Amino acid sequence: MPRASSLPDPEATAALVRRRSSVRPRLAIILGSGFGGVATAVQVASRFATRDLPGFPVGRVPGHAGELLLGEWNGVPVAVLSGRGHFYEGFDLAEVGFPVRVLAALGVESILLTNAAGGIHPRLKPGTFMAIADHINFMGANPLRGPVAKGRERFVDLGAVYDAGLRRALAHAAKVARVKLREGVYLAVSGPSFETPAEIRAFRTLGADAVGMSTVPEAIVARQCGLRVAGLSCITNAAAGLGNGGVSHAEVLEAARAVAGRATTLVGEFVRYHGIPDI
Numbered sequence: 087m088p089r090a091s092s093l094p095d096p097e098a099t100a101a102l103v104r105r106r107s108s109v110r111p112r113l114a115i116i117l118g119s120g121f122g123g124v125a126t127a128v129q130v131a132s133r134f135a136t137r138d139l140p141g142f143p144v145g146r147v148p149g150h151a152g153e154l155l156l157g158e159w160n161g162v163p164v165a166v167l168s169g170r171g172h173f174y175e176g177f178d179l180a181e182v183g184f185p186v187r188v189l190a191a192l193g194v195e196s197i198l199l200t201n202a203a204g205g206i207h208p209r210l211k212p213g214t215f216m217a218i219a220d221h222i223n224f225m226g227a228n229p230l231r232g233p234v235a236k237g238r239e240r241f242v243d244l245g246a247v248y249d250a251g252l253r254r255a256l257a258h259a260a261k262v263a264r265v266k267l268r269e270g271v272y273l274a275v276s277g278p279s280f281e282t283p284a285e286i287r288a289f290r291t292l293g294a295d296a297v298g299m300s301t302v303p304e305a306i307v308a309r310q311c312g313l314r315v316a317g318l319s320c321i322t323n324a325a326a327g328l329g330n331g332g333v334s335h336a337e338v339l340e341a342a343r344a345v346a347g348r349a350t351t352l353v354g355e356f357v358r359y360h361g362i363p364d365i
C-alpha cells in the first residue's frame with residue numbers, strides 16, 4: 087500500500103483522463119451504497135477502471151465497482167466515481183481523498199458525496215434520505231495530515247463544509263422527485279465493525295443524526311481544493327441498539343437495493359438544479 091507521500095501528482099492522473107476523454111465535467115458524484123443505480127442513468131462517454139488511474143485506491147468491497155465514468159446527465163457534464171476507497175480497507179485517509187484531488191484537477195466545481203448510513207435521529211428511518219448539514223469526524227485521522235499538497239492551504243476552514251446553495255438544490259430536488267429528505271449531522275467512524283448501542287447513545291448526545299464509514303475524508307479534501315460540497319446519506323438501517331436486532335452488511339445492501347430507483351431520481355434532479363442560483 088503506497089504511503090501518502092508517495093501518491094502521484096493528481097494533475098498527472100487528470101491529464102491522463104483528459105487525453106482519453108473530451109468530457110469536461112462540472113460536477114462530480116461519488117457513489118456509496120444505495121446510489122449504484124446512478125451509474126446506469128448517466129449517458130456515459132468515457133469509462134475508466136480505477137485500477138488504471140494512478141493513485142486511485144482500488145477497493146474490494148462487494149457492490150463497489152471501481153469505475154470513473156465521464157458523460158452527461160440532465161444536460162450537465164458529470165464525472166461519476168463508483169467504488170471509493172474506505173479507511174477500513176486499510177487505505178490511509180490521504181489515499182481515500184486522492185480521487186477528489188484528481189476531480190478538482192479535472193475542473194469540477196462541485197461534488198456530491200453519497201453514502202449509506204445508520205439512522206440515529208428517531209425520524210431517520212430506513213429508506214429515508216438525509217442531506218448532510220455538517221459532520222463530526224470520529225475516524226481518528228485527517229486526510230490532510232502529512233505534507234501539504236502543492237498550492238494548497240495547511241489549515242483548512244471547515245466552518246461551512248456543506249454548501250448552502252447545494253443544500254437548497256438537494257431540498258428542491260427532493261420535492262420534485264417526491265422523495266422524503268431531512269437534514270442532519272453525519273458522524274464518521276473508521277469501521278469496519280458496526281457500533282455498540284452505548285456508542286450510538288454517546289453519538290446522539292454529541293449531536294449526530296446518522297453514522298457511517300465514509301464521506302468525511304473526501305469532504306475535507308474537497309474543501310481544501312475549494313470545491314462546493316454536498317453530502318447525501320441513504321438511511322439503510324436503524325443504528326445499533328435502536329432497531330430490532332443487530333446491524334448487518336446484508337441488511338444495509340438490501341435496503342440500498344430497495345431505494346435504488348428513488349436515489350437515482352433524487353440525484354438526477356439534484357444534477358439538473360445544482361447550478362441554478364437562488365433555487
Ligand code: HPA
Nearest residue numbers: 202203204297298299325
Ligand atoms: N453504522 C456505520 N456505518 C453504516 C451503518 C451503520 O449503522 N449503516 C450503513 N453504514
